[in-house]
Amino acid sequence: MAVTVRVAIVGCGAWAAEAHLPALRALPEVEVVACVDQDAEGSRRFAAAHGIPHSFGSAEDLLAAGLADAMTVAAPDDVHPSLVLAALAAGVPVFCEKPIANTAGVAEELVAAQERAGVAATVGYSFRYSPAMQQLRADLAGGLIGEPWLAELYEYNSQFHPRFGKAMNWKGDPDRAGAGALFEYGSHALDLAQWLIGPITRVSAQLSRVLPGSRLDDIATVQLDFAGPCSGVLISGWVLAGGVPGVRVRVHGSAGAAEAELGESLPGGERYQRLGLDGGPAEQVPLGEEAGGRSGYARRHLRDFLGQPGSQSPGTMPTLAQAASVQHVLDTAAKATERWLPVPGAGTQ
């Protein structure tokens, strides 16, 4: 007989409502038993609005109640480490949103703590579960692209574009986030790059602030060098027209080129195409499974993590160690902004 897994959601904000809750509710043998927010009243409201039986004002209270077999974390990045440590100490498997921490040093501490505790943990780099990204990985493994030579990585949307009037929140606060669009969006793209191609060994970056009063990057452009001959570029931003989630990865190699694109305006939410080297039309590759909206990636990720029935995706689940490796790339990129040479005659900045 199937045993129901009791899951609690920690952090009752936008992403919990848009992704974690619908993803968990789509898994038949999972029950969302509790929610937690440091704003206890907000937690109560979230529970009432979504029919969740229990609400708490802290993860400690949740864990002490012993109600949850697993927990998901959709709280701001600066509180990820303490929440993950609390779950590990209580022996509760934890799915934590990305980035796992605001520095690589803290991320490494979490990896060590997980090894000591021997408790399952994963990080919300869920775009790995996109059917288009799975196809790109299969094409790379199957030799259709050959040796990767160049990776173009994009993740951007316009959520903080002034046209929409959305106030900046903790994502743009240097006391709460390690960087701006680089950490919030670039982290996904860098995780995809390392999962698809391999370790990034060198970076250089430009972190641009374009919004009035910005204290962190609104647009980040990063040059990447991978182990082996492959190089790459990343553009991430939260003021750019790009759709949701606005992720695009194009890989050029010795045998061919291909592109995976994720965007809710695309039919089915995704596209995968093999590009013609001769400039001819691209081959559109049908994708077996639909993206499933913004909660679809988290749903497949949580299905694997919680051992739920359905097709699994071997080699896909992001580990804490892989998330720490992404954190090293992010930390390095945030510091690698100084190697600029002025163009003669063009003025200096």
Ligand SMILES: NC(=O)c1ccc[n+]([C@@H]2O[C@H](COP(=O)([O-])OP(=O)(O)OC[C@H]3O[C@@H](n4cnc5c(N)ncnc54)[C@H](O)[C@@H]3O)[C@@H](O)[C@H]2O)c1
């Ligand atoms: N995987 C993705 O594609 C994706 C997309 C959006 C956001 N995210 C991630 O999800 C997380 C949440 O983002 P959001 O946009 O929902 O933020 P948000 O600000 O809308 O919500 C965060 C919530 O966490 C609560 N909170 C703060 N500290 C807490 C604590 N110590 N314990 C419990 N709750 C606490 C806040 O009160 C708030 O309700 C971030 O890490 C973000 O990077 C991931």
